[in-house]
Amino acid sequence: MRHSIALVTGATSGLGYAAARLLADGGWQEVIVTGRSLAKTKETDAQLADETKKRIFTPLELDLNSAASAKSAIAELVKRGRPIDFLLLNAGLVPTKKRVITAEGVEASQAPLIGHHELTVGLLKANLLGPEARIVIASAEPARGGVPMFKYTDLPAFAAKYYGGDQTAAAEALIRSGPNVKYSPNTAYADAKLMIAWWAEALARRLPSGMAVYAVSPGASNATNVARNAGPLLKYLMIPIVNLIPGMNQTPEVAASRYIEASEFGTDVSGQFFASAKGKFSGPMELQREPHLHVRASQEAAWHAVVKVSGADLSHPASLSAVS
Structure with missing residues (x-):
């Protein structure tokens, strides 16, 4: 992979900001930083340039809650005409106690995946990803299961109970938080992160030869907005306790370094989900092998x-490989 142009979503704060700094330190020639507000994104550009002493950052407005914003961002990138070698889909949202549905009719924690999908598909169709491009999308440990208080929905069982076994219809219901979905912020968060892991593996089957995608959990970090949006139990009891346990939290730079590490992985693990070892939220990341992550029917249901x-x-344009 060339280290020429990288794009980081959600780069105005937290892990996205830390990742942009790490990319600058790693010798990247240009780092495109995105955010919902162009003014804030320009401010981030200037701040990063001041901190790193490098004039390699360029701002791009991108609101992942808005299909129109995604289309506008893609149009701007087409106008610039420079292929992206590393697409870091970092932006995310932690659901609040009360269910929030975006103007696009999507449950708030699922909205970043929809926006990231629109961006990725648009870049692929416009041939704006380099021939050996790497795509990293942020997921989280609850996607694999076994995380206290974060239980994902059993998609096949949910589909069998309410949708005649149609997993695509069931996945759409989860994305929209529609009928038959009993909303819980922790379950919504786990479902959103699992949907990302499935989406990544489905995308891997559709990418041209040479490109690769990975779902990566950055692990626990005090830079994320979990505390801001969490319910009282998490916000005032669990998170403060976890922050005091050695090895259960890490700096934004350490967390974001997982993204950078994954960008150097090979095509042999394209589509895979990498996260902390079982029972941990920091330290070396590992390929996750839990069976539910690798059910092709669920992956394809999430994609569709x-x-x-x-x-x-993708509509199978000539430049893209067919699904095997």
Whole structure:
């Protein structure tokens, strides 16, 4: 992979900001930083340039809650005409106690995946990803299961109970938090992160030869907005306790370094989900082998549900490989 142009979503704060700094330190020639507000993104650009003493940052407005914003961002990138070698889909949202549905009709914690899908598909269709491009999308440990208080929905069972076994319809219901979905912020968060892991593996089957995608959990970090949006139990009891336990938290730079590490992985592990070892939220990341992550029917259901909700499909253009 060339170390020429990288794009980081959600770069105005937290892990995205830390990742942009790490990319500058790693010798990247240009780092495109995105945020919902162009003014804030320009401010971030200037701050990063001042801190790193490098004039390699360029701002790009991108609101992942808005299909129109994604299209506008893609149009701007087409205008610039420079292929991206590393696409870091970092932006995320932690659900609040009360269910929030975006103007696009998507449950708030699922919205970043929809926006990231629109961006990725748009870049692929415009041939704006380099021939050996790497795509890293942020997931989290609850996707693999076994995290206290964060239980993901059993998609096949949910589909069998309410949708005649149609996992795509069931996945769409989770994305929209529609009928038959009993909302819980922790479950919504786990479902969103699992949907990302499935989406990544489905995308891997559709990428041109030479490109690769990985779902990566950055692990626990005090830079994320978990505390800001968490319910009282998490915000005032669990998170403060976890922050005091050695090895259960890490700096933004250490967390973001997982993204950079994954960007150097090979195509042999494209589509895979990498996270902390079982029972941990920091330290070396490992390829996750839990069976539910690797059910192809669930992966394809997630992909087709995202396509339906977003309206963005690869449509098998000549430059892209067919699904094997």
